[in-house]
Amino acid sequence: GAGNGFQTLVLVKPDAVQRRLVGDVIGRFERRGFKLVAMKLLQADRGLLDQHYQHLQQKPFYPALLAYMTSGPLVAMVWEGYNVVRSTRAMVGDTDSAKAAAGTIRGDLSMHVSRNVVHASDSVETALKEIGFWFQRDELVAWECGDSQYTYGP
Numbered sequence: 001g002a003g004n005g006f007q008t009l010v011l012v013k014p015d016a017v018q019r020r021l022v023g024d025v026i027g028r029f030e031r032r033g034f035k036l037v038a039m040k041l042l043q044a045d046r047g048l049l050d051q052h053y054q055h056l057q058q059k060p061f062y063p064a065l066l067a068y069m070t071s072g073p074l075v076a077m078v079w080e081g082y083n084v085v086r087s088t089r090a091m092v093g094d095t096d097s098a099k100a101a102a103g104t105i106r107g108d109l110s111m112h113v114s115r116n117v118v119h120a121s122d123s124v125e126t127a128l129k130e131i132g133f134w135f136q137r138d139e140l141v142a143w144e145c146g147d148s149q150y151t152y153g154p
């Protein structure tokens with residue numbers, strides 16, 4: 001069906017777990033029409049985050065980012081559907097919460113770049129890499145969504 005094979009990684013970050021926003025975030029992707037294909041709650045360790053944020057390791061804020069991302073459990077998910085990488089980034093909003101548009105996850109639920117509630121992969125290539133960092137192959141579930149003719153049309 002439409003969008004098969006297109007997947008992205010979403011993390012509900014530790015601030016959002018502490019603030020009990022997990023359901024709100026999941027609900028947005030569900031209501032949009034995306035299909036959940038993997039999900040787990042875990043405490044991330046430094047090794048995993050060093051891989052995930054490899055491109056940021058030299059930034060001055062990286063130690064604080066590591067402390068934030070290891071401060072408590074987070075929820076890692078893989079979502080699938082048409083244009084999911086781009087659409088998910090649009091739903092997440094600007095990295096800087098203060099600039100994020102109302103209606104986006106960050107624009108609705110967060111105040112500051114250092115506590116910005118979610119991560120979503122920024123390209124199809126990045127998504128493939130990131131899904132591999134966070135999930136084993138057999139943790140992804142292939143299933144048919146029964147409503148796809150209503151979600152996607154003919």
Ligand code: UDP
Nearest residue numbers: 061065094095113114115116118119120122
């Ligand atoms: N971040 C931060 N301070 C900054 C920039 C980024 O704490 O000045 C954190 C923030 O949590 C952000 C993450 O680093 O989500 C990754 O940054 P990136 O530029 O990749 O933004 P994203 O893809 O998450 O929007």
